[in-house]
Amino acid sequence: MTSTTAAKVRKIPPGPLEYLRRWPLQAWLVLVGIFLYAPLVSLMAFSFNDSKRNIVWQGFTLKYYVKALNNDSLITAFGNSMTIALCSTVISVVIGAMAAIVLWRFRFVGKTAFNAGLAIPIVVPEICMGVGMLVFFAKVLPWPHNLPWPLDLGNIIIAHVSFSFPFVAVVVRARLASFNRELEEAAKDLGASEFRALMDVVVPHIQPSLIAGGLLAFTLSLDDFVITFFTAGPDTITFPVKVYSMVRFSVTPEVNAASTILIVITVLLTFLALKFQGSGALTAGHGADDK
Structure with missing residues (x-):
């Protein structure tokens, strides 16, 4: 040219x-x-x-980063946030994947209502859900606050699972839309049971979306403030709530350092989630066919 x-x-x-x-x-x-x-x-x-x-x-x-990392209450709050995020992520991935598979595979009475109910935690304002969780744990299921750690975080974990697993279900369901049902039928024809076909054929196909949904649920749980603020007991505090309590007195470089640490962790996890969902989820299982 x-x-x-x-x-x-x-x-x-x-x-x-x-x-x-x-x-x-x-x-x-x-x-x-x-x-x-x-x-x-x-x-x-x-x-x-x-x-x-x-x-x-x-x-x-860098002294304010050193000061933040040597703040025992801040480290305790960060440990609580990580524990809550890990537990809620595991539970959310399991429940979200099961809900996505049920909606994708089966037809049953009330499926439309179930599908709509799954979207409620996504669209409802977080403040409304926080107040609802406060009423639930105060009147319906009072959670004791004198339990040993990490059992005292159980009410926060339940609250985080309630708004995290629908996001996992949405991601997994989008991945299942590209699944070829004939592969599962072929596995059954070769002698695989229903459970074996699910674990050996379906689960490997949705693995990238499970990872992406898990990272998304982890990020949402780690960052959450409103729902945690309403459900946390007097002896439990998470990292975002601790940063908020520090900001109430004054915005110091130590507060900025703690916030920067949380921002960096969130950005990294979000980047990983987008990477698995955007590239890995689109190419997994299709590389051999494209050659």
């Missing part, structure tokens, strides 16, 4: 549906990105500020 031809190709105007090649939309996307992420970037930048007054930059330091 000659330079003249290449220049003509580069000067081809964008088509009517090529919106991202139009500079007004590109400028708008840049402005939206700045609006969304500038506060987070400034928070992370000021976590390295060598000043007790958070709005005045005095120099670069």
Whole structure:
């Protein structure tokens, strides 16, 4: 291709549906990105500020990260958040996968209502769900607060599972939409039982979505504040609630450091979830067929 031809190709105007090649939309996307992420970037930048007054930059330091990591109550709260997130993730993946398989495979009375009910925790405002959980654990299922750790976190784990597993079900169900039912029938024809066909054929196909849904549930649980605030007992506190209690007194670089740690963990887990769902989930099981 000659330079003249290449220049003509580069000067081809964008088509009517090529919106991202139009500079007004590109400028708008840049402005939206700045609006969304500038506060987070400034928070992370000021976590390295060598000043007790958070709005005045005095120099670069890591002492507030050291101070945050040596804060026993903050470490305890982080341990509670990790325990709750891990437990709720395991339970949410199991329940969410089972719900997705039931909706995908079977026809039964009330399936539409069950499907709609599965979406309620996703669309209901979190504050409403938090108040509902408060009433539930106060009147319907009072949870004792003198239990040994981690049993004292049981009410928070149940609350987190209630809003996490529908997200797992949505992800797994989307993956099941691309499954070829003939593979399962072939496994049964070769002598596999119903359970064996499920574990050897269906589960490997949905494995990327299980991982992605688990990481999504872990991130949602680790970040949750509203529902945890309403369900936590007087002796249990999680990392987001602890950061909120620190902010109530003053926004110091230590608060920024603790928030930055949580942001970094959340971003990494979200990136992994998107990677497994976006690339692994789309290519798993199809590589050999595409060659």
